[in-house]
Amino acid sequence: MERPNAWKQYDETALARVEAAAERYKKYLDAGKTERECAEEAVRIAEAAGYRSLEEAVREGRRLKPGDRLYQVQMNKAVMLFHLGKAPLEDGMNIVGAHIDSPRIDIKQNPFYEEADFAYADTHYYGGIKKYQWVARALALHGVVMKKDGAKVTIVIGEDDSDPVVGISDLLIHLSQEQMGKKMSEGITGEGLDIMLAGMPLKDAENDAVLGTLLKILKEKYGLEEEDLLSAEIEAVPAGRARDYGLDRSMILGYGHDDRVCAYAELEAMLQLPDIPEYTCCCLLADKEEIGSVGATGMRARYFENTVAELLALLTGKESDLALRRALSRSRMLSCDVSAGFDPLYASAFEKKNSAFLGRGVCYNKFTGSRGKSGSNDANAEFLGRVRKVMDEHQICWQTAELGKVDVGGGGTIAYICALYGMEVVDSGVPVLSMHAPQEIISKADLYEAIRAYAAFLQDMK
Ligand code: MN
Ligand code: MN
Numbered sequence: 001m002e003r004p005n006a007w008k009q010y011d012e013t014a015l016a017r018v019e020a021a022a023e024r025y026k027k028y029l030d031a032g033k034t035e036r037e038c039a040e041e042a043v044r045i046a047e048a049a050g051y052r053s054l055e056e057a058v059r060e061g062r063r064l065k066p067g068d069r070l071y072q073v074q075m076n077k078a079v080m081l082f083h084l085g086k087a088p089l090e091d092g093m094n095i096v097g098a099h100i101d102s103p104r105i106d107i108k109q110n111p112f113y114e115e116a117d118f119a120y121a122d123t124h125y126y127g128g129i130k131k132y133q134w135v136a137r138a139l140a141l142h143g144v145v146m147k148k149d150g151a152k153v154t155i156v157i158g159e160d161d162s163d164p165v166v167g168i169s170d171l172l173i174h175l176s177q178e179q180m181g182k183k184m185s186e187g188i189t190g191e192g193l194d195i196m197l198a199g200m201p202l203k204d205a206e207n208d209a210v211l212g213t214l215l216k217i218l219k220e221k222y223g224l225e226e227e228d229l230l231s232a233e234i235e236a237v238p239a240g241r242a243r244d245y246g247l248d249r250s251m252i253l254g255y256g257h258d259d260r261v262c263a264y265a266e267l268e269a270m271l272q273l274p275d276i277p278e279y280t281c282c283c284l285l286a287d288k289e290e291i292g293s294v295g296a297t298g299m300r301a302r303y304f305e306n307t308v309a310e311l312l313a314l315l316t317g318k319e320s321d322l323a324l325r326r327a328l329s330r331s332r333m334l335s336c337d338v339s340a341g342f343d344p345l346y347a348s349a350f351e352k353k354n355s356a357f358l359g360r361g362v363c364y365n366k367f368t369g370s371r372g373k374s375g376s377n378d379a380n381a382e383f384l385g386r387v388r389k390v391m392d393e394h395q396i397c398w399q400t401a402e403l404g405k406v407d408v409g410g411g412g413t414i415a416y417i418c419a420l421y422g423m424e425v426v427d428s429g430v431p432v433l434s435m436h437a438p439q440e441i442i443s444k445a446d447l448y449e450a451i452r453a454y455a456a457f458l459q460d461m462k
């Protein structure tokens with residue numbers, strides 16, 4: 001039961017569309033290197049397509065009607081889009097949900113120290129990373145610093161060609177006998193991931209003169225005191241833009257495909273909807289998935305439920321807890337998150353028949369989890385049957401997979417959290433090579449098929 005390769009099915013028109021989608025996606029990746037930037041960019045795209053703030057509608061008590069397009073932002077880090085359909089909200093929504101946070105290295109709250117005429121920032125990594133992949137490479141700093149008076153200082157350093165970059169040094173091979181003998185998980189430690197920020201001492205300072213240089217720059221360029229870092233979120237991410245990968249340009253190399261590739265595919269799918277879709281369509285872009293969907297911006301927080309309650313009230317003019325529960329439990333959802341692409345260089349980690357292959361289209365994972373499907377959603381066969389029908393009716397190139405061999409590891413998504421409402425959910429995403437590495441790889445064909453798959457699901461899923 002081998003699935004066909006999407007590239008073989010494309011004519012000239014389709015190839016041009018694949019390429020155009022890839023170009024648009026690369027721009028989204030470059031504009032969004034943090035969850036905040038991705039959320040901002042999503043709102044910009046939505047507003048340009050006629051979406052309006054739900055918060056505003058709530059404030060004005062404006063009645064909503066089918067065809068209305070609305071967005072809601074949760075603490076600048078998660079976004080929900082709604083395109084209201086013909087059917088009552090109580091009949092459920094067609095939902096596509098992804099996450100916009102990616103593994104990275106966060107700057108600590110009290111980060112700075114000086115050692116041997118270098119100024120450093122101490123860090124705490126975020127999400128699952130192989131630490132050795134993050135040393136000896138160019139990093140950029142993105143984030144916000146909140147001052148006590150409420151002023152927000154936005155930081156992006158290392159993306160413009162004229163910007164400096166920063167980074168974490170590695171030990172020279174000549175002196176690495178001990179390090180190279182260690183387990184890969186121990187060769188570089190979390191506490192050792194310190195980012196070098198400066199190396200020039202202030203002329204007239206006696207102690208910590210390089211730190212003095214760093215603080216002087218922060219003060220002069222950004223108006224910041226060291227204490228302002230106490231209320232900051234600064235993330236170190238790989239510097240540079242997403243690039244075409246492979247001599248045939250069939251792939252994209254970039255930071256944060258997990259899960260911005262699915263997030264972007266969802267956004268494009270939402271923009272392809274007819275003026276009034278059959279069912280209300282929803283695009284969820286959640287934060288904190290990489291650390292367990294925790295916190296007020298993670299999927300486990302109730303903002304989605306609360307937002308649907310607001311929608312219901314503005315649509316029907318009344319409040320009903322039962323209607324809310326129905327709207328949620330009768331919904332149909334694709335949990336859109338990347339899948340592990342089969343990698344011939346590491347074939348022993350995969351069971352080939354049940355692996356996702358780059359270029360064979362959007363991938364459905366009936367379940368994720370680890371060991372005995374622990375922590376997975378495990379979609380219902382009944383639902384999968386209906387999804388298959390929609391995919392085939394739209395001639396989507398799609399495949400099914402597990403994350404890897406049984407017992408070699410595992411992972412989770414937001415699927416099981418949305419399933420708590422009693423709605424039907426299945427995982428569906430783009431296969432990725434080198435997942436969670438500073439630069440990940442996807443196939444342009446899979447991005448294109450994901451956009452088509454999500455659009456088909458939103459429009460036709462019943
Ligand atoms: Mn993911
Ligand atoms: Mn991930």
